[in-house]
Amino acid sequence: NHLRLRHVESMASFPSDAGKISHLNAAILGEALASEENDLVLPSHDFSRQALIPSPHKYLEMYKRSIEDPAEFWSDIALSEFYWKQRWGDQVYSENLHLNKGDIKIQWFKGGITNICYNCLDRNIDAGLGDKIALYWESNEPGFDAHLTYSQLLHRVCQLANCLKSIGVRKGDAVVVYLPMLLELPITMLACARIGAVHSVVFAGFSSDSLAQRIVDCKPNVVITCNAVKRGPKTIHLKDIVDAALIESAKDGVSIDVCLTYENQSTLKRESTKWQEGRDMWWQDVVPIYPTTCEVEWVDAEDPLFLLYTSGSTGRPKGVLHTTGGYMVYTATTFKYAFDYKESDVYWCTADCGWITGHSYVTYGPMLNGATVVVYEGAPNYPDSGRSWDIVDKYKVTIFYTAPTLVRSLMCDGDEYVTRYSRKSLRVLGSAGEPINPSAWRWFFNLVGGSRCPISDTWWQTETGGFMITPLPGAWPQKPGSATFPFFGVQPVIVDEKGNEIDGECSGYLCVKGSWPGAFRTLYGDHERYETTYFRQFPGYYFTGDGCNRDKDGYYWLTGRVDDVINVSGHRIGTAEVESALVSHPQCAEAAVVGVEHEVKGQGIYAFVTIVEGVSYSEQLRKSLIRAVRNQIGAFAAPDKIHWAPSLPKTRSGKIMRRILRKIASRQSDELGDTSSLAEPGVVDQLISLADC
Numbered sequence: 135n136h137l138r139l140r141h142v143e144s145m146a147s148f149p150s151d152a153g154k155i156s157h158l159n160a161a162i163l164g165e166a167l168a169s170e171e172n173d174l175v176l177p178s179h180d181f182s183r184q185a186l187i188p189s190p191h192k193y194l195e196m197y198k199r200s201i202e203d204p205a206e207f208w209s210d211i212a213l214s215e216f217y218w219k220q221r222w223g224d225q226v227y228s229e230n231l232h233l234n235k236g237d238i239k240i241q242w243f244k245g246g247i248t249n250i251c252y253n254c255l256d257r258n259i260d261a262g263l264g265d266k267i268a269l270y271w272e273s274n275e276p277g278f279d280a281h282l283t284y285s286q287l288l289h290r291v292c293q294l295a296n297c298l299k300s301i302g303v304r305k306g307d308a309v310v311v312y313l314p315m316l317l318e319l320p321i322t323m324l325a326c327a328r329i330g331a332v333h334s335v336v337f338a339g340f341s342s343d344s345l346a347q348r349i350v351d352c353k354p355n356v357v358i359t360c361n362a363v364k365r366g367p368k369t370i371h372l373k374d375i376v377d378a379a380l381i382e383s384a385k386d387g388v389s390i391d392v393c394l395t396y397e398n399q400s401t402l403k404r405e406s407t408k409w410q411e412g413r414d415m416w417w418q419d420v421v422p423i424y425p426t427t428c429e430v431e432w433v434d435a436e437d438p439l440f441l442l443y444t445s446g447s448t449g450r451p452k453g454v455l456h457t458t459g460g461y462m463v464y465t466a467t468t469f470k471y472a473f474d475y476k477e478s479d480v481y482w483c484t485a486d487c488g489w490i491t492g493h494s495y496v497t498y499g500p501m502l503n504g505a506t507v508v509v510y511e512g513a514p515n516y517p518d519s520g521r522s523w524d525i526v527d528k529y530k531v532t533i534f535y536t537a538p539t540l541v542r543s544l545m546c547d548g549d550e551y552v553t554r555y556s557r558k559s560l561r562v563l564g565s566a567g568e569p570i571n572p573s574a575w576r577w578f579f580n581l582v583g584g585s586r587c588p589i590s591d592t593w594w595q596t597e598t599g600g601f602m603i604t605p606l607p608g609a610w611p612q613k614p615g616s617a618t619f620p621f622f623g624v625q626p627v628i629v630d631e632k633g634n635e636i637d638g639e640c641s642g643y644l645c646v647k648g649s650w651p652g653a654f655r656t657l658y659g660d661h662e663r664y665e666t667t668y669f670r671q672f673p674g675y676y677f678t679g680d681g682c683n684r685d686k687d688g689y690y691w692l693t694g695r696v697d698d699v700i701n702v703s704g705h706r707i708g709t710a711e712v713e714s715a716l717v718s719h720p721q722c723a724e725a726a727v728v729g730v731e732h733e734v735k736g737q738g739i740y741a742f743v744t745i746v747e748g749v750s751y752s753e754q755l756r757k758s759l760i761r762a763v764r765n766q767i768g769a770f771a772a773p774d775k776i777h778w779a780p781s782l783p784k785t786r787s788g789k790i791m792r793r794i795l796r797k798i799a800s801r802q803s804d805e806l807g808d809t810s811s812l813a814e815p816g817v818v819d820q821l822i823s824l825a826d827c
């Protein structure tokens with residue numbers, strides 16, 4: 135109770151005009167926060183005292199400044215913490231987020247000339263960090279590891295950058311990267327950035343079809359991969375997957391000049407890797423011969439940095455495009471404050487660089503801060519469920535950032551795997567990718583963090599580039615399961631169905647007002663889709679696709695996607711993509727996919743499938759349907775359940791009623807609601823009776 139009181143005191147000194155910032159109206163009332171019914175977890179006094187943002191008061195002061203004068207707020211940071219070859223023009227930013235006013239357009243630091251690789255490496259080395267460890271690498275197999283200092287990393291990056299240039303990669307060219315978590319993955323990203331090439335990393339769990347689809351979309355000349363990777367006990371032959379993808383993409387008229395292949399020595403021998411002379415090159419044969427210095431390609435802040443494909447509710451994956459300057463400033467600043475970064479920290483983010491978290495918070499955000507980063511190749515539960523904590527102890531990790539699905543799965547495996555290790559180096563924990571349920575939050579907090587490490591539950595998206603709603607450890611009392619408050623410069627709004635902004639305690643659709651430096655600028659090759667997907671439904675705002683509640687204290691609670699996107703273990707999967715993979719199976723006539731609650735994965739994939747006439751449903755067919763999805767998307771998108779549906783519930787106009795399917799999938803068939811618009815009401819009973827077939 136004395137902790138609660140301490141906080142109430144600090145709240146009493148809030149600036150009186152802070153109340154103008156509507157989302158904080160309630161939060162500034164100390165009594166509300168301190169009331170007994172609130173389930174608050176307060177940062178320790180010691181933690182807060184040394185934190186970058188030590189109090190709600192400090193947060194409010196900075197937040198207010200960031201909203202009232204974004205140009206000044208962000209340009210102060212951009213100028214004091216980054217290197218610009220040339221300053222931007224008169225305007226720090228310009229934006230049009232309203233379709234009625236012409237094309238949607240966001241620009242930050244336009245005219246500013248910089249390079250993000252230079253800012254990650256050269257600038258930090260010049261500041262004396264050359265001998266600091268930049269990357270620790272831990273192999274899938276315990277006992278194998280490596281590390282690179284900032285200077286060594288720069289050398290490696292330059293050699294690859296020179297090699298890419300000699301192959302003919304130029305500023306603005308796309309480079310597709312299909313690598314697992316080897317040091318070569320961040321090296322490749324940084325090398326592309328150094329020469330102004332646009333990397334498009336494809337998560338190495340995607341199938342050859344998905345890889346081919348991305349290659350066809352962005353048309354690179356070079357693909358970078360490795361022969362194979364071990365994940366847990368399994369060896370995955372990545373080069374074979376790339377070979378198959380390249381055959382597919384060639385059919386669509388996109389052929390590759392060079393496939394640069396890293397020899398991951400712990401896996402396959404060179405001799406057993408299939409090879410196409412003239413196209414394929416071993417990394418180890420060519421890259422090390424290049425000089426260890428490489429001129430920087432200076433780029434405009436608005437030049438593209440990378441493309442990353444992500445799933446939407448309809449159609450093909452979207453190529454989210456991020457540019458250089460704003461993304462740089464935003465990822466570095468969010469990293470610094472949301473994890474309360476200190477120079478002595480050792481930081482480990484378990485995400486793969488194939489997803490946005492690995493872009494912003496394995497590579498760019500931490501490196502821009504000169505942080506020491508752990509990169510782990512393997513599975514978090516290999517050889518057993520204690521591996522993560524073994525790694526934490528081995529490298530004395532202080533900041534550990536992961537996904538709720540990992541927390542839940544380790545929680546199921548038992549506390550003894552955690553308590554076997556000391557974990558005393560840990561200072562801050564982080565979570566991202568999906569809502570973290572309060573019981574997982576508590577286990578993470580109490581057991582893993584020994585009740586002393588604040589949890590930064592960071593809400594954000596591929597599109598947002600960096601954290602949008604996140605606790606700042608040390609500043610706020612936390613509520614398990616809430617991402618708390620917006621980051622500096624971010625104005626979340628909750629709207630109703632009609633797009634009216636709702637104030638105070640409420641629930642609705644989460645939108646964002648105004649732009650922020652890390653926002654994506656377009657969908658590659660399809661600006662119209664960018665505008666319609668994100669800016670049409672609620673005019674004047676960026677629509678996130680998420681549902682959200684705001685409680686009486688102003689805390690934000692993300693409730694998950696409100697569109698047809700499923701979040702499986704933190705991986706975004708469009709129901710339409712899974713459906714299209716299923717119907718590509720010759721015996722599948724129609725498919726409808728919905729998400730269902732899943733104890734470990736957050737959501738599971740539940741597929742209703744109608745098969746073609748004359749074929750009977752069997753176990754063999756079920757397996758082959760699942761195989762079709764694995765082959766077309768990747769193993770992570772395999773349906774958890776196939777529900778045979780002789781027919782699907784449709785409206786008279788032929789639209790599938792997913793609301794009903796969701797109820798049947800979650801075994802809530804007594805809550806079907808109004809079924810009067812169904813064309814054939816009998817379909818529902820039939821489906822319910824087949825649920826356990």
Ligand code: WTA
Pocket residue numbers: 444489490491565566567568569570591592593594595596597617678679680692693694695701704705706
């Ligand atoms: C969800 C991953 C609740 C959300 C960084 C969002 C979250 C989608 C959180 C983006 C969180 C991400 N709490 N939900 N802390 N973080 N999400 O693009 O539904 O892979 O729209 O980016 O993940 O997924 P994406």
